[in-house]
Amino acid sequence: FSVRFLLKPFFALLFITGSLVSYSTLKYKVMFDQTMIQNIIETNPQEAHSYLNGSIIIWFVFTGILPAILLFSIKIQYPEKWYKGIAYRLLSVLASLSLIAGVAALYYQDYASVGRNNSTLNKEIIPANYAYSTFQYVKDTYFTTKVPFQTLGNDAKRVVAHEKPTLMFLVIGETARSQNFSMNGYSRDTNAFTSKSGGVISFKNMHSCGTATAISVPCMFSNMNRTEYDSKKASNSENFLDIVQKTGVSLLWKENDGGCKGVCSRIPTVEIKPSDNPKLCDGKTCHDEVMLENLDDEIAKMPGDKLV
Known part of the structure; x- marks a missing residue:
């Protein structure tokens, strides 16, 4: 994306989207994996509007909009010859790969240990996390083989028939978090209304997907x-x-x-x-x-x- 006409728009887009992602990560402690991208795309205007407040607007302006404007105000000098530009970019890529390989060779054990103990780290690095997750969502949603529709329970029937309709x-x-329910042993009375109704059964060994x-x-x-x-x-x-x-x-x-x-x-x-x-x-x-x-x-x- 260091092509002349793509460089600034591409990085401006990263500034803007990265600003919103960083705010959500810090404020709501969410990880932008493929599931979160799906949730964002499938949300409705009412739900999205509920997250709009003065705090996010200030954050968005100072960490997204202003850096993007500043980027467009910077004049970049490109090589006059196109082949020189390609050569510079190739050298830059090779130098970066060499540096990465050198660091990995010298500190492999340290990085391996960090990776083992922080399995979600790859989902917390902005902008790589949401860029990769968005790519995976688009690929899986629009560019993969369609799964044949499966019918279930064609032989299902009711065993007991009641005279009076049920x-x-x-x-x-x-x-909700099970550990924060008073009926599951939580110290605060968080189920004051339902506990008074009587006959409420809490299935404690249930987990949401x-x-x-x-x-x-x-x-x-x-x-x-x-x-x-x-x-x-x-x-x-x-x-x-x-x-x-x-x-x-x-x-x-x-x-x-x-x-x-x-x-x-x-x-x-x-x-x-x-x-x-x-x-x-x-x-x-x-x-x-x-x-x-x-x-x-x-x-x-x-x-x-x-x-x-």
């Missing part, structure tokens, strides 16, 4: 466990909801937070937008109470056993 609610919330919604939700409904989970397979396969629907159960997916990540793509879905209910929404997000709006009518239209 109604079941499955509520999916944000990923990830904190990113794009990973955790599809994995939750797939037939894979967290160690073998593959996003591509999950997106090209039926899931738990498809199997339940095959048994004749009426399904309804209702949500107010940015999409089901493909899980509900084959069942009836109601997506509540912030503009739909001014009373319970602020134009950007909605209170969970909005999920109860029209719910009685929606359930009444569902025949037989129901899963909402």
Whole structure:
């Protein structure tokens, strides 16, 4: 990227994107791996807007915008002959590789030890981390062989039939740390509301496939466990909801937070937008109470056993 017309735009782009990545890394302690890139691309404007504040704007201006402007103000003298420019670049690359090889030869044990004890270090080096992760995401999403769609549970059936239709609610919330739940032994009373309702069972040996919604939700409904989970397979396969629907159960997916990540793509879905209910929404997000709006009518239209 040391080509005359690409050099400044390329590094200006690195300044700008690197500024946002560095802020997020320091502020939210996140690593920009392929999963995080996927989560960013699949987010919605409301969720993205929630991270906008004065702190990030100041950081972005001083570490991204101003360095990029300064870069364009610097005059670079290029060799008059194109072949001289290529020769200089080749010499620079060879010198850099020689220096790296020399350092590696002299301090290999030290670097090997650091690598073994810090397995995530390659995901923390800016801008290499997000540049590589973005490349991998684009390659895996758009330039790899498409996985054939797989159907599951074609022979599934309900064993017990009830005279009175059954109604079941499955509520999916944000990923949370089990160790910070008072019902799991945490010292602070963090479950004051749910503990009063009685009959709440905490499954303590459960683990999310990830904190990113794009990973955790599809994995939750797939037939894979967290160690073998593959996003591509999950997106090209039926899931738990498809199997339940095959048994004749009426399904309804209702949500107010940015999409089901493909899980509900084959069942009836109601997506509540912030503009739909001014009373319970602020134009950007909605209170969970909005999920109860029209719910009685929606359930009444569902025949037989129901899963909402």
